[in-house]
Amino acid sequence: MRTGEQRRTLHGLAFVSPWLAGLAIFTLFPVGASIYYSFCDYDVLSSPVWIGSLNYRDMLSDHVYWKSLANTLVFNAISLPLGLVAALALALLLNQPVRGRGIFRAIYYLPSLVPVIASSMIWLWIFNGRHGLLNEALRAVGVETPPQWLADPVLTKPALAVMAIWGCGNTVVINLAALQGVPRALMEAAMIDGASAWHRFLHVTLPAISPVMYFNLIMGIIGGLQVFAQAFVMFGGGGPDRSVLFYAVYLFQNAFEYRQMGYACAMAWILCLLVLGLTWLASRGSRRFVHYQEG
Amino acid sequence: MVSYWEKWSGYEADAMRAIVDDFNRSQDRIEVRFLSVSQVDVKFLLAASSGDPPDLAGLWSFSIPDFAEKNALTPLDEAIAGSAVGADDYIPLFFELCRHRGFTWGLPTTPGCVGLFYNKKLFREAGLDPERPPRTLEELHEMNRRLTLVELEREGRRARVAFADLTAAERDRKRYSIVQVGHLPQNAGMFVSAWGNWFGAEYFDGDRTILANDPGLRAAYEWLREPSVEFGVEQIRLFGAGFGVSQSAQSPFLGGSEAMIVQGPWMKNFIDQYAPGLEWGVAPFPAAAGVADGAPVALVETDVIVIPRGAKHPREAFEFIVYLQRQDVAERLALAQGKFTALRRVTPEFERNHPNPAVPTFIELARSPGARAVPRLAIWREYNEELVVAAERVLNLRAEPAEALAEVQERVQWRLDRVMRRWDAVKERRLEEWREHAHW
Numbered sequence: 001m002r003t004g005e006q007r008r009t010l011h012g013l014a015f016v017s018p019w020l021a022g023l024a025i026f027t028l029f030p031v032g033a034s035i036y037y038s039f040c041d042y043d044v045l046s047s048p049v050w051i052g053s054l055n056y057r058d059m060l061s062d063h064v065y066w067k068s069l070a071n072t073l074v075f076n077a078i079s080l081p082l083g084l085v086a087a088l089a090l091a092l093l094l095n096q097p098v099r100g101r102g103i104f105r106a107i108y109y110l111p112s113l114v115p116v117i118a119s120s121m122i123w124l125w126i127f128n129g130r131h132g133l134l135n136e137a138l139r140a141v142g143v144e145t146p147p148q149w150l151a152d153p154v155l156t157k158p159a160l161a162v163m164a165i166w167g168c169g170n171t172v173v174i175n176l177a178a179l180q181g182v183p184r185a186l187m188e189a190a191m192i193d194g195a196s197a198w199h200r201f202l203h204v205t206l207p208a209i210s211p212v213m214y215f216n217l218i219m220g221i222i223g224g225l226q227v228f229a230q231a232f233v234m235f236g237g238g239g240p241d242r243s244v245l246f247y248a249v250y251l252f253q254n255a256f257e258y259r260q261m262g263y264a265c266a267m268a269w270i271l272c273l274l275v276l277g278l279t280w281l282a283s284r285g286s287r288r289f290v291h292y293q294e295g
Numbered sequence: 296m297v298s299y300w301e302k303w304s305g306y307e308a309d310a311m312r313a314i315v316d317d318f319n320r321s322q323d324r325i326e327v328r329f330l331s332v333s334q335v336d337v338k339f340l341l342a343a344s345s346g347d348p349p350d351l352a353g354l355w356s357f358s359i360p361d362f363a364e365k366n367a368l369t370p371l372d373e374a375i376a377g378s379a380v381g382a383d384d385y386i387p388l389f390f391e392l393c394r395h396r397g398f399t400w401g402l403p404t405t406p407g408c409v410g411l412f413y414n415k416k417l418f419r420e421a422g423l424d425p426e427r428p429p430r431t432l433e434e435l436h437e438m439n440r441r442l443t444l445v446e447l448e449r450e451g452r453r454a455r456v457a458f459a460d461l462t463a464a465e466r467d468r469k470r471y472s473i474v475q476v477g478h479l480p481q482n483a484g485m486f487v488s489a490w491g492n493w494f495g496a497e498y499f500d501g502d503r504t505i506l507a508n509d510p511g512l513r514a515a516y517e518w519l520r521e522p523s524v525e526f527g528v529e530q531i532r533l534f535g536a537g538f539g540v541s542q543s544a545q546s547p548f549l550g551g552s553e554a555m556i557v558q559g560p561w562m563k564n565f566i567d568q569y570a571p572g573l574e575w576g577v578a579p580f581p582a583a584a585g586v587a588d589g590a591p592v593a594l595v596e597t598d599v600i601v602i603p604r605g606a607k608h609p610r611e612a613f614e615f616i617v618y619l620q621r622q623d624v625a626e627r628l629a630l631a632q633g634k635f636t637a638l639r640r641v642t643p644e645f646e647r648n649h650p651n652p653a654v655p656t657f658i659e660l661a662r663s664p665g666a667r668a669v670p671r672l673a674i675w676r677e678y679n680e681e682l683v684v685a686a687e688r689v690l691n692l693r694a695e696p697a698e699a700l701a702e703v704q705e706r707v708q709w710r711l712d713r714v715m716r717r718w719d720a721v722k723e724r725r726l727e728e729w730r731e732h733a734h735w
Contacts, residue, residue, distance in 0.1 A: 041717050044344045045365035049720060058713075064706070129533060151532050153693075237680060241688060256337050258677050258710075259365070 038265035048262065055266035065267070067242055068250035071157070075246065076224040079161035084216055087168045091175030092201075105176070112169030120233035123163050124150070150234070153243035160230055160244060171216050178212035179205070207291040214282075214290045221278050225271060228252065247271055297327045297611050301353035302335035302598075306564065310631030311353075311404075318618050325611045327351070339603065343367045348603035350612040353404060356392035356597045361673040363395045364718060369602040370398040370729050374613045380620045388666055389597050389637035395671060398729055401601035402616050403637035405629050407559045408595045408661045409486060410653070411581075415574040417442060417475070417554040421457060428555075428578035432493075435478060435555075435581055436521070442477030442554040443526060458526065469527045473534040476526075478555040480519045481690050482535070482547065486557055488682035489594045490515040492667040495586040498678070499670035503715050505678065507704035508697075514583060516689050516696035523690050532691075549573065563651045564633045577653035579660055587665030595666045597637055635661070673714055678707045 013020075038055055040048035059065050094105050111119070126133045127149035138146035149159040182205050190200050206213075228248035231239070237253070238245030251271070255264035301311055308331040315329040330349075332338055336358055342348045354362070362368050375381065382390045385403065393401045415425035421441045429435035440459040447454060447461075447470060455474065458466075465471070480490060491498060496511030506512070523531060535547070547553035549570040556562075557580055566573050579591035586592060600619065602612050618624055625636040626645045633651050635641075635658050646655055660666065669675055685699035 041713070043365050043717075044340055045362075045367045046721070049717065061709075145529075145533070148532050151535075237683070240691070241693060242684060253680075256340075257680075258674070259340065259361075260713075 034265040040262045042262040043259045044261050055263045068245045068247045072247040075157045079164045080220045086165045087171035090172045095179045109169040112167045116229040153241035156243045178209040182208040210290045298349040299351040300332040300349045350606040350608045360395045364673045368400045401599035403597040405634040406597035406637045410577045413555045439477035444475040445471035447471035475552045483557045488679045493582040505708045507700045560657045577656045590665035591663045592665035593660035
């Protein structure tokens with residue numbers, strides 16, 4: 001490197017140094033420390049004691065750990081597909097040339113702006129078994145004993161999945177942007193060839209927006225495995241029969257309630273590997289379905 | 296400048312703030328800064344681990360074993376020995392609750408204790424004597440059947456009848472909806488894990504063995520199920536689904552659709568706030584036959600004030616703690632909070648001026664030989680959590696008591712073994728440190 005270049009590089013580094021320092025102190029160091037702690041018995045108050053892989057081995061025999069993992073995977077198996085389909089359906093509807101389209105778009109986007117605590121409180125009342133809006137509506141249409149959404153361990157996860165769909169405004173916006181980008185030339189060609197609306201959707205629209213759907217799927221997996229706030233606000237300790245004790249909730253309990261910080265760090269690293277693994281699987285599996293436009 | 300973090304909010308915090316102001320005015324060397332902190336234990340933990348704790352913190356007595364073993368507290372024995380307060384000033388159990396592993400870690404602020412609140416009007420309506428609350432579990436069961444009202448179709452008309460007056464066929468069919476209950480053990484809120492005390496259960500051997508399979512605990516869990524079996528799980532769930540927590544306007548007791556509930560003296564403040572017209576009385580909750588030789592049984596806890604490890608001004612902080620133990624100060628705080636004091640002596644004015652007519656009953660319960668506290672155990676939180684989960688499964692008839700408790704045993708023992716392994720590694724050093732630290 002010539003001296004001029006060197007100096008420019010140094011200048012550049014000097015300008016980004018505040019950010020680099022921040023990254024090192026607030027991100028890299030905690031990440032490194034949590035790897036170390038995951039091999040320790042650490043209660044935050046006293047110095048960590050090295051115990052090797054014991055935390056990881058303990059996880060194997062901790063049945064509540066497995067329950068929290070199973071809860072999270074089941075919840076995602078319900079909420080991810082539901083959410084993706086709902087967000088696509090809404091985007092398609094909001095893409096139709098109807099009057100007041102802008103207003104509808106705003107209305108559907110609004111819920112995603114509601115803070116998670118507030119929306120959890122609202123849904124607590126919507127799902128309330130006796131006075132809840134949902135059950136009042138069901139009784140009005142003749143269901144004699146509507147389900148106990150929040151007290152029945154079988155229904156708690158679906159209830160939370162419905163809640164999650166309500167806040168899918170962001171995904172809808174991304175889908176809308178993608179729909180606007182579907183090549184008109186292809187659409188018109190398909191119409192001239194006499195393709196029906198369904199066929200146009202299947203063979204033109206879907207392939208054209210498949211990269212965005214793939215993006216939504218990956219973000220959904222990453223976010224879904226870390227689902228925490230709604231379950232924590234609505235159920236605290238995991239709900240009836242621990243049916244909504246999600247991975248992140250159990251991790252939080254271990255870290256801050258039981259003060260098993262070492263164990264919680266180990267759980268966090270396993271979660272990280274899980275997210276990586278599932279994302280990799282999703283990218284492998286979707287290669288056949290995702291079409292990127294050439295050029 | 297002494298910083299003081301306290302878990303209380305609302306009227307309880309206001310009461311303490313007034314005491315702090317008095318203390319600050321009473322002398323000019325020390326100024327206590329009072330701060331009401333939510334989730335105080337988590338924040339305390341973080342502040343203590345970063346080496347910048349407050350000088351005083353208000354915790355619960357059940358947090359003492361955990362925080363003491365984790366070296367987050369300052370032992371107060373020497374300071375107490377050189378001060379005007381001593382173990383003899385207190386109702387023994389309350390002083391005992393401030394101790395762990397041979398050291399004293401804090402002193403009481405205001406204690407708590409639970410009794411049976413009952414609604415006299417509902418007793419009268421059910422044809423029961425409103426001045427005669429249940430004295431045995433059998434009586435409680437009988438009264439529960441009288442006080443539980445259901446609505447059902449009879450000869451084509453909606454009828455409202457006491458559960459006791461249903462025909463055997465109607466009871467078996469369970470085609471009714473519950474509109475009022477006598478007593479539901481699950482509505483004890485934070486005390487669900489404590490029912491074992493009324494059945495003489497030992498939760499813990501005091502050393503390193505969890506006793507979740509204790510016959511007393513099993514008897515309690517068998518008893519927990521009775522209403523579910525008798526009145527119907529779904530029916531109870533439907534009845535309960537409309538209500539919120541026990542200390543809000545949605546509480547079934549405050550709403551007048553639950554006749555009996557286990558609560559502490561503070562419940563009166565909520566009655567005044569949400570249900571001022573409620574006619575209520577307090578009695579000991581009946582225990583199983585032969586428990587505590589027939590003495591009234593109650594669950595007792597106390598709020599405590601501690602000096603965190605690494606506090607900058609321990610001496611000045613301790614001076615404020617001693618101030619709080621003065622008879623007149625302790626009674627003023629207790630009056631303002633609607634509770635009683637942990638002190639052995641009670642001035643006649645205190646009971647006379649107390650806004651809560653049931654306070655003598657609570658004081659008597661706290662002094663009873665049948666008074667019990669939660670086990671002195673560093674992992675009580677986890678134990679409690681597991682007991683609550685087990686209770687929820689048993690109540691909803693998803694698990695047998697023996698099976699649910701066996702799982703509690705296995706899991707909590709596993710946790711305790713981990714904690715004990717750690718304690719064994721640091722025990723000698725800790726005790727040595729504490730002995731040194733006791734001189735300050």
